[in-house]
Amino acid sequence: MAGTGALVYVVDDDASAREGVARLIRSAGFVAKTFESGEEFLAIPRPRVPSCLVLDVNLPGLSGLDLQEKLAQSPPPVPIVFLTGQGDIPMTVRAVKAGAANFLTKPVDDEALLGAIRNCVDSWFGDEVRSDQSVGNMVGESPALQDIVRDIQVVAPTDAAVLIQGETGTGKELVARAIHELSGRRQRPFIMVNCAAIPGTLLESELFGHERGAFTGALAQKLGRFELAHQGTLFLDEIGEIPLELQPKLLRALQEQDFERLGGNRTTHVDVRIIAATNRNLRQMVNEGKFRGDLYYRLNVFPLTVPPLRERREDIPLLIRFFTQRYARKMNRAIEEIPAAALDALTRYSWPGNIRELQNLVERSVILSPGRVLQVTVPDAIPDSGNVRWLPPASRDESPERERILDALRLSGGIIGGADGAAARLGLRRTTLQSRMKKLGITRQFH
Ligand SMILES: Nc1ncnc2c1ncn2[C@@H]1O[C@H](COP(=O)(O)OP(=O)(O)OP(=O)(O)O)[C@@H](O)[C@H]1O
């Protein structure tokens, strides 16, 4: 079915009606998200435009029609399926005049509702990629991603240093760019330095520049990235790789916004906002003496952790649809359908390479799909849940704690983090649970 995995929003003040519609939507393979009022719907940060909105016309406060009007003011249009009560004919007439196409009268016939939703979703699937309207082009509806979006919106307008941590391919660079775009510096440069890609010896001159003749081969004066980023944002990527010897100079540049070019003695002053990113555990590096503590604290004014994809599985179908649409458009393919079984298997896959891995897989799949159905090969790797069994440790002391942990892991299907993960069930932090599991010798086995 073409619309599998699409996102459908439901706004209805009647809790049982709302949940009933959401259940129906989920049973058809869509992702449902519910709201009690139009105000609540407008208040949430929406990282991407919904593909369909099921809207009760009769809402307290902002009515369904008011909401329709508000949404119409900021294109692109959201397809709406209206639910009306028996006595709502005048409302219906108004809504039709305002351009609404789909009406269903409560109590709603399930098949009719699903049919209307499918129409909306299918039309979305063929449309332009609309996410350009959203925060930093970030696709995803999971609570974890919404937290990130909220943090971005909070920190962007300040000049605070941000430290973005997260596994490879989780979207750290995207987050850094979004912060810059939402800041007062957006008209000024966003300059990036990948500390892992530049050899340590050259990094100093890359960052701070050099004067002519500063070292053999320095034939002309060169501006460093700090100077290039003046009044803008400097993104220090892979900050964990910066050599220890260079760290004091970097610290001073961050604290005083002052430095000297290599081979020069004139102090240069800049106004730069710093965002750093790393997939290493910097705190641990500090403990091990591999990273300076003072620099760490200076960078870590506002920490932001981007969770791995396996801890926000709700986002997987949305991302697959998003990238399918993007690559199909780019390669001029008319792909209309993603097989539900493939989507299901991909949602359970562990994605060690996170979103970059998913993106590459979809690109490859689109290349290999000549017809209207996306041909996906599900990666032949360890699934994170499903066929997972939790091994008791070698020495079997039946401590109640281990039993509790094993139970929670069974209930969560082996997932540790995230809203439904074992850590949340036990009321523990993910890292705490992981270290307890290690201590208790709980490991997992795949078969
Ligand atoms: N929420 C998202 N929605 C859409 N695309 C995303 C999202 N998050 C990441 N991407 C895409 O995934 C790819 C990897 O993201 P990015 O380069 O920002 O990751 P990273 O954390 O910096 O990875 P690395 O640690 O390997 O440098 C990029 O092409 C990015 O555009």
Ligand SMILES: [Mg+2]
């Ligand atoms: Mg990166």
